[in-house]
Amino acid sequence: MRRVDRNSVPVPKSFSGPESAAARERSKAKAYIQAAKETVEQGGKRPKAYGFSIYKDEACRLALEALFHGKCAYCETYYASQGPVDIEHYRPKGGVEDDPDHWGYWWLAADWKNLLPSCIDCNRRRYQVLPTPDTASLIDLRALGRPIWQTGKENAFPVKEGTRAFGLGDDPDTEVLTEKPYLLNPCDSDADPAQHLEFLVDSPVPFGLILPRRLDDAHPDAPTLSTTGANINPAEIPSHLSARGAVSIQVYGLNRLGLVQARTRVLRQLEALRIMIAEADTLARKLEKSRSTAARDAVPVLDGLIDRLVEEIRRMGEADQPFSAMVDQWTKRWLHHLTAPTPA
Numbered sequence: 001m002r003r004v005d006r007n008s009v010p011v012p013k014s015f016s017g018p019e020s021a022a023a024r025e026r027s028k029a030k031a032y033i034q035a036a037k038e039t040v041e042q043g044g045k046r047p048k049a050y051g052f053s054i055y056k057d058e059a060c061r062l063a064l065e066a067l068f069h070g071k072c073a074y075c076e077t078y079y080a081s082q083g084p085v086d087i088e089h090y091r092p093k094g095g096v097e098d099d100p101d102h103w104g105y106w107w108l109a110a111d112w113k114n115l116l117p118s119c120i121d122c123n124r125r126r127y128q129v130l131p132t133p134d135t136a137s138l139i140d141l142r143a144l145g146r147p148i149w150q151t152g153k154e155n156a157f158p159v160k161e162g163t164r165a166f167g168l169g170d171d172p173d174t175e176v177l178t179e180k181p182y183l184l185n186p187c188d189s190d191a192d193p194a195q196h197l198e199f200l201v202d203s204p205v206p207f208g209l210i211l212p213r214r215l216d217d218a219h220p221d222a223p224t225l226s227t228t229g230a231n232i233n234p235a236e237i238p239s240h241l242s243a244r245g246a247v248s249i250q251v252y253g254l255n256r257l258g259l260v261q262a263r264t265r266v267l268r269q270l271e272a273l274r275i276m277i278a279e280a281d282t283l284a285r286k287l288e289k290s291r292s293t294a295a296r297d298a299v300p301v302l303d304g305l306i307d308r309l310v311e312e313i314r315r316m317g318e319a320d321q322p323f324s325a326m327v328d329q330w331t332k333r334w335l336h337h338l339t340a341p342t343p344a
Contacts, residue, residue: 001073001074001075001076001184001186001193001197001248001254001325002076002186002193002194002319002324002325002328003186003192003193003194004067004068004073004186004187004319005187006067006112006113006187008067009063009066009067010063011063011112012057012059012060012063012112013059014054014057014059014060015054015060015110015111015112016112021054021057021110022054022110022111022112023110025052025053025054025109025110026107026109026110026111028050029050029052029106029107029109029110030106030107032047032050033050033103033106036103037103049093049094049095049104050094050106050109052093052094052106052109052110054110055087055089055093055109055110055115056087060087060112060115061085061087061117064085064087064115064116064117065085065117067117068116068117069319069320070320071117071320071322072085072117072118072119072122073088073116073117073118073186073187074116074118074119074122074153074186074248074252074254075119075121075122075252075254075259076322076323076324076325076326077119077259077262077322077323078322079117079118079119079120083119083120084120085117085118085119086117086118086119086120086123086124087115087116087117087118088115088116088117088118088122088123088153089105089108089109089114089115089116090114090115090116090157090183090185091105091108091114091157091176091181092104092105092154092155092156092157093105093106093108093109094106094109094155095155096155096156096157096164097154097155097156097157098156098158099164102164102166103166103167104155105157105165105167105176106167107167107172107173108176113187116185116186116187118153121151121152121253121256121258122152122153122252122253122254123152123153123154124152124153124154125150125151125152125154126150126151126152126253127149127150128149128150128151128253128256128257129149129256129257130149130151130253130255130256130257131209131255131260149253151250151251151252151253151256152251152252152253153183153251153252156183156251157181157183158181158182158183158247158251159179159180159181159182160180160182163178163179163180164179165178165179181244182243182244182247182248183244183247183248183251183252184196184197184244184245184248191244193248193325194325194328194329195213195242196212196213196242196244196245196248197210197211197212197213197242197245197248197249197254197325198210198211198212198213198214198245198329199211199263199325199326199329199330201267201326201329201330201333202333206264206267206268206270206271207260207264207267208259208260208261208262208263208264208265208266208267208323208326209255209260209263210249210254210255210263210326211245211249212237212241212242212243212245212246212249213241213242213245214240214241214242215239215240215241215242262322262323263323263326266316266322266323266326266327267326267330269316270313270316270327270330270331270334273309273312273313274313274334276309277306277309277310280302280305280306280309281302281306283302284298284299284302284303284306287299287302313327313331314331317331
């Protein structure tokens with residue numbers, strides 16, 4: 001997951017302005033919810049959720065595709081390569097898991113800022129193979145051999161106790177601002193995913209795990225998080241880890257087997273490029289000192305090759321590439337090692 005500026009694409013017309021289709025749907029939904037609440041208060045059966053539809057607008061889908069470069073907002077895979085995109089409501093529209101009294105964030109169902117593109121594995125509750133605290137490599141992860149946890153956001157939206165917005169007041173949009181959600185939103189300007197998530201890029205063997213970021217003041221020997229599955233209890237998260245990172249990893253299923261395998265392949269490619277750059281540079285520096293004119297003439301060719309390899313690494317970290325957040329972190333770590341002073 002990487003930070004995305006929602007203002008980088010225009011708001012679709014169907015979602016813009018008080019006379020838009022989205023505004024009309026919100027007005028109808030409000031009347032429906034008010035009537036439904038009255039029915040329940042009078043002892044009647046709770047009606048089914050309102051049938052929202054404007055979020056399925058083709059212009060909305062295309063705008064989200066442009067905003068996220070055809071990638072899932074949560075896991076950064078190209079969703080077109082594995083299945084149809086889900087237009088996902090960050091705050092669920094029709095109900096909230098583990099909170100039966102909540103009617104869902106109906107007033108945000110047609111809100112452009114609440115919509116994200118998601119692959120079906122991040123959005124829908126499905127059984128997945130996930131790593132355990134003892135998993136040390138991709139081979140260990142494959143050896144698990146069966147789906148053991150349910151992950152996927154669906155209607156999950158955990159918040160810190162006492163901060164849930166119910167939309168009961170005159171200004172439900174302002175009420176939302178008091179919430180303290182655990183799930184990360186890549187378009188949230190106040191919570192850059194990079195502050196809460198980190199990838200296992202320092203492993204001797206490339207292994208594409210994502211971890212909750214360790215807080216700056218954490219002791220290096222502090223225990224790691226062992227809770228898995230979608231129904232993570234934030235109270236179980238060690239205080240030295242980002243709670244938002246830990247909950248997001250578990251609910252979105254960001255360490256499911258297919259993702260770890262795909263990220264591992266990218267890490268292996270990066271490591272191969274790094275080795276090629278190092279070996280080409282070593283050879284070029286040796287040839288510079290050669291007495292042979294032909295050998296010295298080869299140096300610019302090798303330097304050009306190094307530039308092309310570095311450019312490939314840079315390209316892999318661009319926003320339109322899969323797992324670009326991981327590539328960014330790997331690149332920063334690699335550059336840090338290159339520029340770190342040599343111990344005396």
